[in-house]
Amino acid sequence: MYNALKPVLVVEDNAEDFTALNRAFRKHALQNPVLRCEDGDQALEYLQGYGQAAGWPQVLPAIVLLDLNLPGTDGRAVLEMVKNDPRLRSIPIIVFSTSSSASDIDTCYQLGANSYLTKTIQYGAMEEKIGVTIKYWLRAAELPQALQV
Template sequence: MNDQTHAPILVVDDNSEDFVALSRAFRHHAVPNPVVHCASGEQALEYLQGRGQHLAGPCALPVLVLLDLNMPGLDGRDVLATLKQEPALHVIPVIIFTTSANARDVEECYRLGANSYLTKPMAYRALEEKVGLLTRYWLGACELPHPA
């Protein structure tokens, strides 16, 4: 793992069951990073920008963001576009983690600046495997930027 094990992983997903399964998969792979959950796009931007109930902002910007696309209100595309336009946040890797395998969604997300696009598997065992691949690549193999 790289030297950013103290930085959190931000999961933005309105489905609490998906978040619980993801957290369990991270624990299974002994990921040392804390996992922070935002249940909406609005909550994620408040957290990252230090607004609303998160006035001080996060103690440390996330090492990466796992972002669901289809959420009520601000959806994942809106959050992605905002993150990639903000100078203090645009370097954070954003991994789209969604059930949609629609080619138009994939194209649009990469056009908006997504760093990766992964579909959520339905079976827990497959989710665990995908989280293992994700963590080995993003937290082990990659040299990640240090957000400002």
């Protein structure tokens, strides 16, 4: 299964949220390597330059979990740039944000988000959302050929 070899890119500036995500990944036996970018600029640097910089993986991620409210280039801008790049647009981007605003949700889908999940302060609910996300995107979904190894 090729998805098991590809990294999951988490674009998250909050260390506590990233730690909680990692706990949920371990609980659901995620086999993929997890990469973290702490801001939108770093995420774009990786995605637009994958395979070119020392230390970055040579492949694109299987999925991206993207926070909206990031320092520097925010998540909306990252989403728009990735979905407008022919080399990157087929990467599934799951927005994972504290915002439950209908406007933010609508904007993200208009920009090309593949899914939108609202972060909850209850760890159990967040863990359940992450489990469903892993099962669907990394174990059930068939990704486009362009993303396969």
